[in-house]
Amino acid sequence: MKILVPVKRVIDYNVKPRVKSDGTGVDLANVKMSMNPFDEIAVEEALRLREKGVATEVIAVSVGPAKAQETLRTALAMGADRAILVQTDDEVEPLAVAKLLKAIAEEEAPGLVILGKQAIDDDSNQTGQMLAALMGRPQGTFASKVEVSGDSVAVTREVDGGLETINLKLPAIVTTDLRLNEPRYASLPNIMKAKSKPLATKAPADYGVETAPRLKTLKVTEPAVRSAGVKVADVDALVAKLKELGVA
Amino acid sequence: MSKTLVWVEHDNASVKDATLSTITAASQLGEVTALVVGSGCDAAAAAAAQIAGVTKVLKADDAAYANTLAENVAPLIVTLMADYDAFLAPATSNGKNIAPRVAALLDVMQVSDILSVEGPKTFTRPIYAGNAIASVESSDAKLVITVRGTAFAKAAPTGGSAAVEAVSGAGEAGLSSFVGAEIAKNERPELTSAKIIVSGGRALKDSETFKQVIFPLADKLGAGVGASRAAVDAGYVPNDYQVGQTGKIVAPEIYIAVGISGAIQHLAGMKDSKTIIAINKDEDAPIFQVADLGLVADLFNAVPELVGKL
Numbered sequence: 001m002k003i004l005v006p007v008k009r010v011i012d013y014n015v016k017p018r019v020k021s022d023g024t025g026v027d028l029a030n031v032k033m034s035m036n037p038f039d040e041i042a043v044e045e046a047l048r049l050r051e052k053g054v055a056t057e058v059i060a061v062s063v064g065p066a067k068a069q070e071t072l073r074t075a076l077a078m079g080a081d082r083a084i085l086v087q088t089d090d091e092v093e094p095l096a097v098a099k100l101l102k103a104i105a106e107e108e109a110p111g112l113v114i115l116g117k118q119a120i121d122d123d124s125n126q127t128g129q130m131l132a133a134l135m136g137r138p139q140g141t142f143a144s145k146v147e148v149s150g151d152s153v154a155v156t157r158e159v160d161g162g163l164e165t166i167n168l169k170l171p172a173i174v175t176t177d178l179r180l181n182e183p184r185y186a187s188l189p190n191i192m193k194a195k196s197k198p199l200a201t202k203a204p205a206d207y208g209v210e211t212a213p214r215l216k217t218l219k220v221t222e223p224a225v226r227s228a229g230v231k232v233a234d235v236d237a238l239v240a241k242l243k244e245l246g247v248a
Numbered sequence: 249m250s251k252t253l254v255w256v257e258h259d260n261a262s263v264k265d266a267t268l269s270t271i272t273a274a275s276q277l278g279e280v281t282a283l284v285v286g287s288g289c290d291a292a293a294a295a296a297a298q299i300a301g302v303t304k305v306l307k308a309d310d311a312a313y314a315n316t317l318a319e320n321v322a323p324l325i326v327t328l329m330a331d332y333d334a335f336l337a338p339a340t341s342n343g344k345n346i347a348p349r350v351a352a353l354l355d356v357m358q359v360s361d362i363l364s365v366e367g368p369k370t371f372t373r374p375i376y377a378g379n380a381i382a383s384v385e386s387s388d389a390k391l392v393i394t395v396r397g398t399a400f401a402k403a404a405p406t407g408g409s410a411a412v413e414a415v416s417g418a419g420e421a422g423l424s425s426f427v428g429a430e431i432a433k434n435e436r437p438e439l440t441s442a443k444i445i446v447s448g449g450r451a452l453k454d455s456e457t458f459k460q461v462i463f464p465l466a467d468k469l470g471a472g473v474g475a476s477r478a479a480v481d482a483g484y485v486p487n488d489y490q491v492g493q494t495g496k497i498v499a500p501e502i503y504i505a506v507g508i509s510g511a512i513q514h515l516a517g518m519k520d521s522k523t524i525i526a527i528n529k530d531e532d533a534p535i536f537q538v539a540d541l542g543l544v545a546d547l548f549n550a551v552p553e554l555v556g557k558l
Contacts, residue, residue, distance in 0.1 A: 016512065017376040026380050094348070095357045122375055123493075124360045129318065129348035138319050138423035141345045144487075154427060159341040160496075161438075161488055162431035166317065168424045178477075178494055179487060214357035218370065218383040226519055229540035231531075235553045238525070238543050242558070245502060245523060247444065247469055 001111035001148075001170075003046040003055045005080065006101055007039040007062050009071040010121040023219040026121075035071045038116025040078075041176040044183040045146055046114050047079045054148045055111070057081045061104055063097050065089050069199060076194035077186035083199040088211060092204070094122075096211040098130035103207035105135060110171060112153065117142050117175040128175035138168035142177040250278035250368065253306075253328060255337035255346065258284060258292035265441040266338035268299065268402035270395040274336045275301045275403070276365040277391075282306070282410070283328065285321055287314035293412045300404035305412040312419035315426035316342055322349040324417030329354060334391035339497075343394050351392035358392040359384060363399040377493040378516040397440060398499035398520055432488055439491065442472030444502045447491055447518070450478035451507025451528070451547060458484040461547065462506060464555045474498065474518075476508045492517035507547045510535030527551065 011017055012032040020027045035043075049055040060075035062068040063086040072083035086100050105113060118125035132139035140146070140155025144163065147154045148170070156165045158177045186194070204211045232238045252274040257264040267282075274280045281304040282296040293307040306328065312320045325346070329335055335350055337343030339361045351358040362371040363381065370385045371393070439445060446466040452458040458479065466473045474491040475484065491498055493516040503521035508514060510526070510533055518524070519538055526539035529546045536542045543550060 011376070017379045019380045026376055093357050095352060095355070098352060120377060123373075123377065124358070125344050126348035126351070126358050126360060129345065130352035132318075133322060133349040133352035136423075139345070139349065141318075142341060157341070158487055159429070159431075160440075161434075162429060162486070164315075164429040164431075165427040166315075166424055167427050169422075214388050215359065215384045215386055218385055220375070220380050220382050223374070223378055223381050223519075226524070226538040228537045229524075229542065231536070231542040231544060235543070235545070235550055235557060238527075238541065238550075238554060239557045241541055242502075242525075247502065247558075 001055050002057045002059060002108055003049060004105060004108060004110040004113045005039070005042050005046045005058060005060050005075065006097070006113070006115045006127070007043065007060055007071055007075050008036040008116070008119045009033050009062065009064050009068040010036045010119055013037050013120055019220055019222045023221060025217065025220050033067070035074050036116050036119045038118060038176050040183040041178070041180050042114040042116050043075050043078050043080060044181045045176060048181065049148065059084065059108060059110070061086070061101065063088065063092050063100055072199055073194050074186065076197040076199070077191040078184060079190065082197055085199060085201045086204055086207070087201050088204055090211055091213060092211045093213050093215060094124045094126035095130055095214065096209060097127050098134055099209045100204060100207055101131050102134045103209060112170065112172060112174060114174045114176065117177055128173050132173040135173070138172045140166060140168050140172060140174045143174050144177050144179045146174055146180070250333040251331065252278050252280050252334040252336055253325070253332040254280055254282050255335070255343055256282050256284045256292065256296050257338055257340055257342060258286065258289065258295070260286055260289050261291045263292060263295045263299065263405070265402060266340050266397040268405060269397040269400040270336050270338045271299055271301055271403040272400040273362065273365055273395045274334070277334055277368065279303050281332070283308070283325070285313045285316060285324065287311050297410040297412050298406045298408050300407040302408050302410045305410050306415045307412050308415050308417060310416065310419050316346065317424050317426060318346045318349045319421040319423040320419065321346055322353060323421065325350045326353045327417060328415065329390060334393060336393045336395055339394040339396050347392055347394050354390055354392065356388040356390055356392045357386065358394065359386060360394050361396045362393055363396055377513060379512070396497060398497055432486060436466060437470070437472040439472045439474055439496050439498050442498070442500050444469050444471035444504070445474050445491070445498055445500045446471045446504045446506065447474035447476065447508060448479055448484070448506050449476040449508030450482055452479060452484055455484045461551050465504070465551055468555050468558050476511070476514045505535050505539070506551060508535055509533045510538065
């Protein structure tokens, strides 16, 4: 069974995003970029399934600019077998990404598509569910455990208030939550080896997918800032303040 | 006047609060029809009919909808959407699971987690973990939206008297099945609707200490209990306690952060709380930059003392 793992190049999660002064977006010039953390978890899960003998091949896919090659090389260095870049400089929304992934999935016929539950830039949380819808396949979203047996996969999901387990017929789409696994670091020899692994470059037009955005961003602003309040001297002062607030 | 269809989050008997905020958002767009999907959900449909602002309730009662599996539910919503201009769901785990599946089937680009309705097709939503707010305009013929519950006032749960109409869909899609759930039994208020929340961070040392320090304070105040991601990652409490960008987004009247340093990812989940109180021994902790009231103290002394004096 093949596993397809879509990955996205995003601002590194340790970097505090700055809104551009003209309100057109977030400043990404000279900012460290990395693989979306949820996607790293997806790559790791796919690799573990291959190591268990469940999967035979792990294919990483990205939709993005030429530099998204670096993100794919990271996936290859972690252990993915090959990669596909659908190269475009335009911003591609989840719906169009899902359409591109569907076209690739039709060519590659993976048993599982594992992807992050959301990207930490647009925070949409849509692509996996949309891909599942377009393919007419089941979805196991916000996964904290994935167990393949025969022609089905049991997915334990992080839901409000706890966990829920569902069983999906393969092929299926799984989106990862934080506690699914801890992704490995790529070793130096593997980083070197990744440079010679196959990476195919395509264009959205190769798949006949229209990527024009449906949502127009009118402006991007800083959130309202809270200002620091007062420090109280001791517990008694805190109790007094709490009483003023009507508690206790 | 546009017609909206709202996903009702319920437990068969009553309607969850997140639905009430979603109804407020929907009524800013147009007329509101509430959709109650489940198995044996008559009481929930009756409750939805009483919510102020709801003009009609559609009830889809079918064994196949018992666990609201997206594969079974999405086709039903897509069929119903022939008569509506917008589908809105609360940004709960259910809403986030189902809405994008509906959107893709309608060939619509969803607007996720909206904070405000600015116009018939214009909304604001958080991006970059709430570090920026985008104002976006949809060009799609129909709208699919998820709503951040804490950003909208709750519609009054009573005062309406809508008619309930039964609808049916294809039911079982044959793609997925429900195996089971482990929903934590929690007698404290639910985080997303609690008026007061007491949250603990990594400074609580371990699971036992977390319970001994945080729970008595929460119980004294009748508060819900939350935790930072660091505390969850360290295994002090289960993941459903997590407040933050990757956990729950909360906005209680009073939020008490105990031993929480205030990482961006945590602040993203609680910075809309009305009053934030921080107890931390590190006076330079970032949490103090957003706290209305700060106490620089060792939590192991301060919290028990506080419990004693309340």
